[in-house]
Amino acid sequence: MNKIWLVEDIKLVIDEIGSKWNYPCNIKVEISKRAKKRMGAFFFKNNNGKIEPIKFVFAQDLVSGAYEESIVKEVIIHEYLHYYCDTTTNKSNGHNKFFKECCIKSNISDSTKFKYYNNKENALKKYRYKIFCSKCNRLVCVHARRDAAENKIKKYISSCCKERLYLVD
Numbered sequence: 241m242n243k244i245w246l247v248e249d250i251k252l253v254i255d256e257i258g259s260k261w262n263y264p265c266n267i268k269v270e271i272s273k274r275a276k277k278r279m280g281a282f283f284f285k286n287n288n289g290k291i292e293p294i295k296f297v298f299a300q301d302l303v304s305g306a307y308e309e310s311i312v313k314e315v316i317i318h319e320y321l322h323y324y325c326d327t328t329t330n331k332s333n334g335h336n337k338f339f340k341e342c343c344i345k346s347n348i349s350d351s352t353k354f355k356y357y358n359n360k361e362n363a364l365k366k367y368r369y370k371i372f373c374s375k376c377n378r379l380v381c382v383h384a385r386r387d388a389a390e391n392k393i394k395k396y397i398s399s400c401c402k403e404r405l406y407l408v409d
Contacts, residue, residue, distance in 0.1 A: 245303035245312055247271060253316045254296070257346065263324055268295035275299035279354050280315045282322040284332075291326045311356050314348045321346060370408045373398035380405060 243249075247269050258264045275281070279302045283294040296319050302312055321342045325333040333339045340350035349355075367382035369389035378400050383389040386409070393405040 242305045242307060243309050243312075244305040245271075245298075250296070250298060250303070250316055253313055254320050257317050257320050260346070261324055263328070265293075265320060265323055267293045267323070270295055270297045271300055271303055272297050273300045276301070280319040282319045282326070284323075284326060286332070289330065291330050291332070293323055293327060296320075296323070307356060315354070317346055317348050318343065321348075368409055371405050372408060373401050373403055374406050375401040375403040 250269050250271075254265050254269070275297060276299070278299065280296065280298045282296055285292045285294055296316075298315065298319075302315055321339060322333070325339045325342055329338070335350075335352045343350040367384055369383045369386055371380045371382070371389060371392055372378065373380055375398070378398070380398050380400075381392065383392065389407050389409075393407050396405060397403060398405055
């Protein structure tokens with residue numbers, strides 16, 4: 241089991257990276273049990289063309305001890321860099337060139353996707369519903385929820401053969 245992170249621990253990492261960038265950050269930090277598709281987020285309000293930081297939110301799954309400390313720190317730094325880039329330029333930078341340059345300077349991945357799994361078994365269990373092409377039987381996509389999978393087979397066709405999809409659970 242890895243370290244279980246508290247809000248105070250996250251703030252320490254934010255303070256550390258803030259001092260490295262000489263750009264302190266003192267906004268609210270939350271841990272969310274509801275966040276499932278993203279590991280972290282920086283929220284802001286656009287007030288007449290000026291970015292006003294609101295909070296950082298990190299997924300309970302990320303900070304619960306399922307991931308190594310280096311992975312958690314990378315996510316925290318990634319979100320801090322959204323804060324830094326957006327507030328210094330007064331615009332939402334997303335994952336643009338400036339943001340990616342900041343990631344590289346901070347020695348973290350400039351990827352937009354969270355590519356780590358706490359373990360292979362849990363990662364595969366999460367996506368119970370598999371959708372295949374009806375012609376070539378190629379795996380097209382996977383879903384965690386049945387309703388989302390059923391919606392996909394009703395509304396879409398495969399990109400490989402342009403044929404109907406079918407569901408296996």
